[in-house]
Amino acid sequence: MPTEPLRSLPSGRPADEVLAELGALRAADAPTRGGRTFAYVYDAGLEGLDELAAAAYTAFATVNGLDPTVFPSVARLENDVVGAVAALLGAPGAQGTFTSGGTESILLAVKTARDHARAERGITAPQLVLPSTAHAAFHKAAHYLGVETVVVPVDPGTFRADATAIAAAITDRTALVVASAPSYAHGVIDPVARIAAAAAARGVLCHVDACIGGWILPHLRRAGRKVEPFDLSVPGVTSLSVDLHKYGYADKGASVVLYRDAALRLHQYFAHAGWPGYPVVNPTVQGTKPGGLLAQAWAVLRHVGDDGYTALAGRVAEASDRLLAGLRALPGVRVLGDPAAGLVAFTVLGNAPGGANGGGAPSAGGDQGAGGGQTAGSDSDRGAGSDRGAEGGADLSLLLHLADEMRERGWYLQPQLSFDGLPPNLHLTLTPATVDQVEALLDDLAAALDSARALPPVSVDPGLADLAAQLDPATLGPDDIAGVLAFAGLDGDGGLPARTAPVLVLLDALPQPLKERLLAEFIGTIFRI
Numbered sequence: 001m002p003t004e005p006l007r008s009l010p011s012g013r014p015a016d017e018v019l020a021e022l023g024a025l026r027a028a029d030a031p032t033r034g035g036r037t038f039a040y041v042y043d044a045g046l047e048g049l050d051e052l053a054a055a056a057y058t059a060f061a062t063v064n065g066l067d068p069t070v071f072p073s074v075a076r077l078e079n080d081v082v083g084a085v086a087a088l089l090g091a092p093g094a095q096g097t098f099t100s101g102g103t104e105s106i107l108l109a110v111k112t113a114r115d116h117a118r119a120e121r122g123i124t125a126p127q128l129v130l131p132s133t134a135h136a137a138f139h140k141a142a143h144y145l146g147v148e149t150v151v152v153p154v155d156p157g158t159f160r161a162d163a164t165a166i167a168a169a170i171t172d173r174t175a176l177v178v179a180s181a182p183s184y185a186h187g188v189i190d191p192v193a194r195i196a197a198a199a200a201a202r203g204v205l206c207h208v209d210a211c212i213g214g215w216i217l218p219h220l221r222r223a224g225r226k227v228e229p230f231d232l233s234v235p236g237v238t239s240l241s242v243d244l245h246k247y248g249y250a251d252k253g254a255s256v257v258l259y260r261d262a263a264l265r266l267h268q269y270f271a272h273a274g275w276p277g278y279p280v281v282n283p284t285v286q287g288t289k290p291g292g293l294l295a296q297a298w299a300v301l302r303h304v305g306d307d308g309y310t311a312l313a314g315r316v317a318e319a320s321d322r323l324l325a326g327l328r329a330l331p332g333v334r335v336l337g338d339p340a341a342g343l344v345a346f347t348v349l350g351n352a353p354g355g356a357n358g359g360g361a362p363s364a365g366g367d368q369g370a371g372g373g374q375t376a377g378s379d380s381d382r383g384a385g386s387d388r389g390a391e392g393g394a395d396l397s398l399l400l401h402l403a404d405e406m407r408e409r410g411w412y413l414q415p416q417l418s419f420d421g422l423p424p425n426l427h428l429t430l431t432p433a434t435v436d437q438v439e440a441l442l443d444d445l446a447a448a449l450d451s452a453r454a455l456p457p458v459s460v461d462p463g464l465a466d467l468a469a470q471l472d473p474a475t476l477g478p479d480d481i482a483g484v485l486a487f488a489g490l491d492g493d494g495g496l497p498a499r500t501a502p503v504l505v506l507l508d509a510l511p512q513p514l515k516e517r518l519l520a521e522f523i524g525t526i527f528r529i
C-alpha cells in the first residue's frame, strides 16, 4: 500500500522502509519493461543491462560533472561517448557535447545557431524554419531563446517535410533550418539532403533531429535495411542530435548534440568571469551535472557494443515488419506514411466505403501555425473546418476509444491529436522487447477495435466548441479555468480519467492557444503544491 502523500518532512525512516515505499509507488505506473508500453520507455530486452546501468550510475553518483579538471574521469567518459557518436554520425572535425536529453540537445543547437547568426551574419531577429512535424522541443527552444518560428507544412500524403517549401521559407533572417530523421510523430525521414542543400545555398545552418533515429538507423543499415543518408556526412548538415536514452537503451538523461566543427560548438558554450565566485564555463544548460548519467550511458554503450546494437536494430526491424503487416490487414486501419525506424503511427477510418487502407483523406484539425510564429506556404484549404468521422476520414472518437480499450488490456499506445490537416493517430515506439509481443498485440488490437466500434461515439457539443473557440486564453480567470476543467472531467484528484476519449475529443476540437493553456492548467492540478 502506498503511504499517504507527505505534507511536510516527517522524522527519518530506515532505508529498507523508504525503498519499500518507493517500490509501492511504482505499482500504478505503466510497465517500463516487457514491451507493452509503446511510448516513453525503451526495452532492449537484454538481461543485466538495467543492473549494469544502475551500478555504473552508483559508481559515479557523487561525481560532479561541472568541473572536468577536478574530475578528469568525466572528460574521459564524455570524450568516449561523443567520440562513439561522432564515429557513427559525424564527419571529420565534428565535435559535440553530452546532454541530459533531446530537449536539451535541441535547445543548445538552437542557441548555437542563434548566436552564430548574430556573430557571423549580424542577425538580430533570428528565425527558425521547421517542418510542421518537427519535435515540439524546437518550439520550446524558440520560445526560451527569443527566436521566431516559421512552420512549413509537410506533404499530407507522405508526412515528410516539403524541401521545396522549406527552401522558399528561408529568409535573410533564418538562423537555422530543421529536418527530422525520423520525425517522432510519424516515424518518417525527411529529405535531409535536399533540405540541407537548400540551407547551405543560403549560407544557413541545418540541424538534423536524429534524437530518436540517430542510434538505430545506421544499425538498421548494417542489418541490411535501406536507409538514406541523414547525418553530418550529408553536405549542408551542420548539427545533429541523438538520444542515447532512446535506441541507445541508456537510462533517461543521456543525449548528444554534435556540430560540424569546434568553431560552431563554441557558440554553445557559456563562460562567465564577472562574479566573485569560481570562473564559470558551462557547455550545457546545467551547472552542477550528474556524473552518474554520463557513466551509465558510457557503460551501456560499451557493454552492448557495435555488434550488439546491430543485432538489436534487427530485432526492432523484425517487430516492425510483422506489426506493419498485421496493422495493414486490420479493416479500417491506415498506417501513416512509410515508417523508417521502429516508430509506427496509424489511424482508424470512419465508416468509409471501401473499408481498409483506402487512403482516405486525412481529417482536418482546427489548428493553423504555431503560437508566436508564422506558417509559411500552407495550402489555403488546409486546417480549415473539421471533417472528423467523415466518409473515409480518420475517426477520432473510434481511435481514442481504441486507445482506452487497449489500455484496459494492458497496452499503452500514445494518442496524437489532429494538426494542420494531419490526422489524429496512435503512436507506437517499437523496441527489441516488442518482438515477442507482436502477435498478442495484434490479437488484442482486433478485439479492442470491435469493442471500440460498439461504443457510442464521443463528440463535442458544437455549441460548446464554438463557445470554447471564443474564449481568450490570455484573459481567462481561475473560475473560467476551473469550469472548463470540470466540464472536461479533469477536476478530480489529479490525473486523467480511466476513459480518456471524452477529454481528448474535446481537447482536439479546441484552438491551439486554448489547448496550450488548458494543458498547463491541467498539469498544475497534478503538481498541486
Ligand SMILES: *Cc1c(COP(=O)(O)O)cnc(C)c1O
Binding pocket: 101, 102, 103, 104, 106, 135, 137, 180, 182, 183, 184, 209, 210, 211, 212, 243, 255
Ligand atoms: C524524443 C525526441 C525529442 C525530445 O527528446 P527528449 O529526450 O524527450 O527531451 C526530440 N526529437 C525527436 C525526434 C524525439 O524523438
